[in-house]
Amino acid sequence: MPFHPTAGDDRPLLILVASSYWVYRAYILESVSARYRLWLLNPTPPTWEDPYIIGHTVVDCLDLDKLIDAALAVTREREVAGVFCYDEVYIETSAHLSAALGFPVLDPDAVARCRDKTATREALTAADLPQPASKAVATLEAARAFAAEIGYPVILKPRNLGGSLGIRKVERPDDLAAAFALTDGTRMGGIRQFEDYVIVEEFLDGPEISVDCVLSGGTCTPLIVARKVLGDGPRLAFEEIGHDVDANDPLLTDPAMRDTLQRAHAEVGFTDGFTHIEFKLTANATHIIEINVRLGGGMIPYLGLLTSGVDAPLAAADVAAGRVPRVSFPKPRQAASIRFAYPPFDMEVTAATAHRELAEPPVHEMAVGVQPGAKVRLPPHGLARTGYVISLAPTLEETRAAVPDAGRYFTFEGRPLEPVS
Template sequence: MRTVQTVQGQTVQGQAVQGQAVQGQRPLLLVVATGMRTYREYLLRSIRGEFDIHLFHVDEPTWEKEYISGWTVLPTTLDGPAMADAAREVHAATPVAGVLCWDEGRIHAASYVAEALGLRNGAPDVIWRLRDKGQTREALDAAGVAQPRSIPVRTLEEALAAADRIGYPAILKPRGLGASLGVVRVDDAVQLAEKFAFTAGAQGPDPDPLPFSTDQPVLVEELVTGEEISVDAVVRDGVVTPLFVGRKVVGYPPYAEETGHFVDGDDPLLTDPRLLDALQDTHTALGFRDGWTHSEFMLTTDGPRLIEVNGRLGGDMIPYLGVLATGIDPGLAAARAACGIAPATTPAHHRVAGIRFFYVDHDDTRIESVAFREDELPDAVEQVVAVARPGAVVSPPPKGTVWGRIAFAIATGDSVEACGAALDAAESALDVRGARDDREAPDAPDADRAGDEVHAHGH
């Protein structure tokens, strides 16, 4: 049920609209949600240089106001048709040139907005084919794109039968979640039985259920081994141009927590024929023609195998690492692609950039403080950020997958080794104080309850 909100004397059924009168002559980009300031502010900062930005959000913007020229407050940004109606009102006042969303849970809804306005990336069925990993597998199988074998299942019994067909070790994966939520390796039927509920019950950050057209929410997949990478690419008129290759650092087995990434501006994979062919064939098979994608591959001895494709900019600050490594601005490139403008894709320089995420050692740790001793940080460290705030209760994976991160550091260097050494120094300079949370861990020893130094690391 929509609400009525009044904003500066203007009453609008279902939405609060601001800022339309101050739009300039530059292209107007409609951005759906922003995400955490820590991880996404750099994108708005860049886009503002060439575009006016109208933001769709569920609350009145705060930090975003510095970068936007207008906003609409909606009850939810997960209802595509409702957002499309709101977008038509914005478009009637000032024509919208493009729609951009980098939030995995909202890219499908955002595609309805682009469709309603006749803009690029306005194909909800295509975006849903990416969001639903089961549909991704079906489309790529039909096109002959190399990928792990995959069987969708509903029950534990179906999962056990599927794993018998595929063989152990196997991977359990939710059909529609990102950030490796619910992903786990199982080595035999006993482990599968133990972990199936973990995968089947995995949830994203939003309470709204994903609109699956299937009652088979779990995928049982073949385990493929090798180096895992990600490719952030811009797509224009169906032509895929890779910009950044991220080399993943994965920890906390048998789970798949991404604990860091390295981006080399001169990575040979950017010109590797087999990877380029796999990347293009994947997008062609999925029907994705315009926008930005974040694809993940496993580099096996038989060549690259597609793990998944996300119709958005990469998370974990990977696009930011890309700009540090190459000088290519991901925010501007994505905004231009959304508006049908040729993006700049030529590197200005080549270096290595890396990020490492830090975690506490024990479940249910109540944070008192997180800080880096800045006098011990080498010049190669570009940025250190404390993510966990005082009072937060955090856990390492699997309980604290993604949201268990308490801090991160970003560094640059002439090589992965030099960059890694700088991140090691940042890890050594990290001070964390906290205690086991009494409410979460009532049986914890008294020594664990008192505020004290907490061990943290990047795995």
């Protein structure tokens, strides 16, 4: 699209790789565009992104050669400060793009080490940091052998996917074959493929948390702690159906947690960028589950904005531009809970309704996350978050009580989809 510069606009220009779905991502561009101009490289033409970008190029963001060519075309006419990406699908190609353009942020080797859960395990083992026993396997026989070694229940997960796709908990040996087939069959075109693709992992009992961190020059600064709310039942088990964020969470300032975060990032070699690192809190240790080199999903950064004013997207953009991130917590500290809505079955949506008449304080906002005509599948075959509701109050006790689940706030109608074979 043609670019018509605005007089006096001296905001640095970032190349944004992919934009994702507006309902859950628009707040990111709203924050970042206040300080930076954005040129979007995206597989499809922009729609909702238009108010936040100065130009775009339609390109396959998983084809590195085409991605680099598109970016170089931008750099020939404009000075570019860095590469910005918050979508896990495209983070590895974004890292290689950043390196090709000569930027030190998003080191490709460190990003690959974090994206590959087995490589992450190997790096963290060297630092003797607590983590579950884990092994990548290529066959059902190898999965059976390792599961027998560590004991049931076990977790099966794809080696380098996110969003809870393909994750299964296996309670007993008789259930392993079906779970292995499902996990092994959950793949995404365009990203690295491994022969030993299925990870068999020790099941740890305890609550799960995540910490969103910004890193600059090797220094790790935690910004947001989120307490995960997990689903249950055959379709939503291990699905993150919500998050609770308290801006006064003691883990934000806990010296042991800060030391763990600093050491973990050092071991994987990630020094500049943004991470969403996940933990399991057991009775005797804080175990690292995975390190994701991106902003947290599930609108966690937005909950940080609501509860303390900390602007994680802007901090991530600062680092991408080669700047020391400006981190502040300007708002009075509060708590927030988000719960996601799901359709009753795999469907092609014909109607989606948010019952806003039910939104009494401390319910803060709600939104439908799907349009008629969309085809949505429940986990583990898809990420069917079809809406969300957020509550905001001084304490988590209040926010949790206000939104025990999102189902009552939405109605979804549709035609059933054919089962996944």
